[in-house]
Amino acid sequence: MNARTIFRFDASRLGDLLDGIAERGYRLLGPVAREGAVVYDELGGADDLPRGWRDHQDPGRYRLERSDRNLFFEFNMGPHGWKKYLLPAEEPLWRALWRGEEMLFEETNVDDGKRAFIGVRACELAALAMLDRVFGEGDFRDDRYLARRANLFIVAVNCTRAGRTCFCTSMDTGPEARSGFDLVLTEVAHGGAHFFQVAAGTTRGDALLDALAFEEASPADRNLAKRLLDEAARSMGRHLNTGGLPERLAGSGEHPHWQRIAARCLACANCTMVCPTCFCNTVVDRPALDGRSAERIRCWDSCFSADFSYLHGGSIRQSTGSRYRQWMTHKLSSWVDQFGASGCVGCGRCIAWCPVGIDITEEAERIGEELS
Amino acid sequence: MSNGHVLTPVATEVLSVRHELRDTATLSLLPPPGGAPFAPGQFSMLYVMGLGEIPISLSGDPAESGLWIHTIRGVGNVSQALVRAIPGDRIGVRGPFGSAWPLDRARGRDVLVVAGGIGLAPLRPLIYRLAAEPEAYGRITVLYGARTPEDILYFHQLQAWKESARFHVRVTVDSGADDWSGNLGPVTHLISPVDFDPASVVVFTCGPEIMMRFVIRLLLGLGVAGERIFLSMERNMKCAVGFCGHCQYGPHFVCKEGPVFGYDQVAHLLAEKER
Numbered sequence A: 001m002n003a004r005t006i007f008r009f010d011a012s013r014l015g016d017l018l019d020g021i022a023e024r025g026y027r028l029l030g031p032v033a034r035e036g037a038v039v040y041d042e043l044g045g046a047d048d049l050p051r052g053w054r055d056h057q058d059p060g061r062y063r064l065e066r067s068d069r070n071l072f073f074e075f076n077m078g079p080h081g082w083k084k085y086l087l088p089a090e091e092p093l094w095r096a097l098w099r100g101e102e103m104l105f106e107e108t109n110v111d112d113g114k115r116a117f118i119g120v121r122a123c124e125l126a127a128l129a130m131l132d133r134v135f136g137e138g139d140f141r142d143d144r145y146l147a148r149r150a151n152l153f154i155v156a157v158n159c160t161r162a163g164r165t166c167f168c169t170s171m172d173t174g175p176e177a178r179s180g181f182d183l184v185l186t187e188v189a190h191g192g193a194h195f196f197q198v199a200a201g202t203t204r205g206d207a208l209l210d211a212l213a214f215e216e217a218s219p220a221d222r223n224l225a226k227r228l229l230d231e232a233a234r235s236m237g238r239h240l241n242t243g244g245l246p247e248r249l250a251g252s253g254e255h256p257h258w259q260r261i262a263a264r265c266l267a268c269a270n271c272t273m274v275c276p277t278c279f280c281n282t283v284v285d286r287p288a289l290d291g292r293s294a295e296r297i298r299c300w301d302s303c304f305s306a307d308f309s310y311l312h313g314g315s316i317r318q319s320t321g322s323r324y325r326q327w328m329t330h331k332l333s334s335w336v337d338q339f340g341a342s343g344c345v346g347c348g349r350c351i352a353w354c355p356v357g358i359d360i361t362e363e364a365e366r367i368g369e370e371l372s
Numbered sequence B: 001m002s003n004g005h006v007l008t009p010v011a012t013e014v015l016s017v018r019h020e021l022r023d024t025a026t027l028s029l030l031p032p033p034g035g036a037p038f039a040p041g042q043f044s045m046l047y048v049m050g051l052g053e054i055p056i057s058l059s060g061d062p063a064e065s066g067l068w069i070h071t072i073r074g075v076g077n078v079s080q081a082l083v084r085a086i087p088g089d090r091i092g093v094r095g096p097f098g099s100a101w102p103l104d105r106a107r108g109r110d111v112l113v114v115a116g117g118i119g120l121a122p123l124r125p126l127i128y129r130l131a132a133e134p135e136a137y138g139r140i141t142v143l144y145g146a147r148t149p150e151d152i153l154y155f156h157q158l159q160a161w162k163e164s165a166r167f168h169v170r171v172t173v174d175s176g177a178d179d180w181s182g183n184l185g186p187v188t189h190l191i192s193p194v195d196f197d198p199a200s201v202v203v204f205t206c207g208p209e210i211m212m213r214f215v216i217r218l219l220l221g222l223g224v225a226g227e228r229i230f231l232s233m234e235r236n237m238k239c240a241v242g243f244c245g246h247c248q249y250g251p252h253f254v255c256k257e258g259p260v261f262g263y264d265q266v267a268h269l270l271a272e273k274e275r
Helices: A011-023 A122-136 A143-150 A203-212 A219-234 A245-250 A257-262 A270-274 A320-339 A360-368 B077-083 B117-132 B155-163 B209-221 B263-270
Strands: A007-010 A027-034 A037-042 A053-058 A061-066 A090-099 A102-107 A115-120 A152-157 A183-190 A193-200 A281-287 A293-300 B010-021 B024-029 B043-048 B052-057 B068-073 B090-097 B111-116 B140-146 B167-173 B202-206 B229-232 B260-262
Touching: A007 A011, A011 A027, A011 A115, A011 A152, A011 A183, A011 A193, A011 A203, A037 A053, A037 A061, A102 B010, A102 B090, A115 A122, A122 A143, A122 A152, A122 A320, A143 A152, A183 A203, A183 A219, A193 A203, A193 A219, A245 A320, A245 A360, A257 A320, A257 A360, A281 B052, A320 A360, B010 B068, B024 B077, B043 B068, B043 B077, B052 B068, B052 B077, B052 B090, B068 B077, B068 B117, B111 B117, B111 B209, B117 B140, B117 B155, B117 B202, B117 B229, B140 B155, B155 B167, B202 B209, B209 B229, B209 B263, B229 B263, B260 B263
Parallel strands: A027 A115, A115 A152, A152 A183, B111 B140, B111 B202, B140 B167, B202 B229
Antiparallel strands: A007 A193, A027 A037, A053 A061, A090 A102, A090 A293, A183 A193, A281 A293, B010 B024, B010 B090, B024 B068, B043 B052, B043 B090, B229 B260
């Protein structure tokens, strides 16, 4: 990958790049500004991108504001993650039906077609790689996930600005995209020039760049881009001390701080919905009125709900403290046992979208402290 | 598994139903075609049209691979429907899933099986295997606790094992009427080092979590090493293949690394509330 040529193109040609992807049969999905947030949705082209918007985030706070820099990608994380396209929030799996006296199972097809994710940040690439491990690498594989995954074209965008809830450097996931993309862009605005650097990560990416015939980036261009990335890395709004953290959390079961968090936590599940790696799901059976068939739907679920741990007789995790403990120890500790890396990619979404502003970096520090 | 998605059941027929207790029945099913043979301790997912799917341990003899036998206590919508099933009914099945009782660890050693309530069902395949070649083990003891005499599962089978010269079988109930002349009290009262050598015995236990905690505490106190104690855990399960997250128990997915765990794998979790 390092051997691949880095090109540059004027920002006015971003549309050509996206059109080139669309012409290859990919449906474009990417960030749009809507209802006060940057969310992921269908893109018609570069004009639909939230150009000139940037976000401002703090614990329990997210605001979009106009920026006079008029960049395409000045914002950081919105509430959506790409998981919604790979593990839909609600997805029919199969239908059971009676044919005479026989019971049949008809699987629902996965027919999302070829899709391009535009503007995937480094932390989000790490989240996708993690979902690949959950659904694609164990003894059992989710063919539905894998079918969707195989049909993706990924355009990564390097972060040249860090938000106040960002801590990807702590999790070693960003701000620079290192792998897992077909193309990677860096947006550069400097001295009146506004251009993108672009490099391919796959042969599909190479083919597209060949067709667009961009000029090669100069050493000066590359230096500019590198300085922006370094600056983003230096300006992380949050930090998480990960050294020894999984071990400390694994032994933290009876730490009194869980109860202090529980006094604030609403168990609303927002953090799990916005987390790009939270994959827990449940199933719902929808029988037809005539009783001749029933559909099985998979939907997102959250370890913050009482039903999540239900066994006959009641829920195992009755208290909010035990649910928060389950979430955080899974994310930052037992995830490492299960999947070989932390479940946290440092995107900061759970901090911004927590209605009471619980900050995972701060709470992990407290829990990590010795029992008083 | 079939060629379908791991989350899609295969239709099967209920071949016979045995009513064990007022709320418990044993169903014999045709296994999913092409399915792997099951090992003692594993479970399958049973689906009832429109109602849902639940994990149920395999409780038959693994040597009789032509049949999958499940003993079900009716406690929710799906389990109650299964208990009401009649021969010829069609249901969905997936499996087998999960870890197995490590029977090999017990060869040449004393064996202690401690069961409570419906927890005897996941242990029965293991007991069948012990009964098939008792000479391969030391002394074999099966201890079983039920709530009342009417709740004693597999009563006749327990009698038959009891009459086998190589088996010690003792049963106790929490409460019994005047005509009950057997043991009263928790199953821990039946545990006696007269039956086994604490320095080498291998223990298999399944029952309510509180029961297993007390059984294990007592055995550790007798000098039984944690690495020779195995237990079967229960947690909410939706997918049985590690995708849904519900059955997580600390770092473990009960559906994949469990349901059978070595005590040492879960000791710290058992000691904590709301895990």
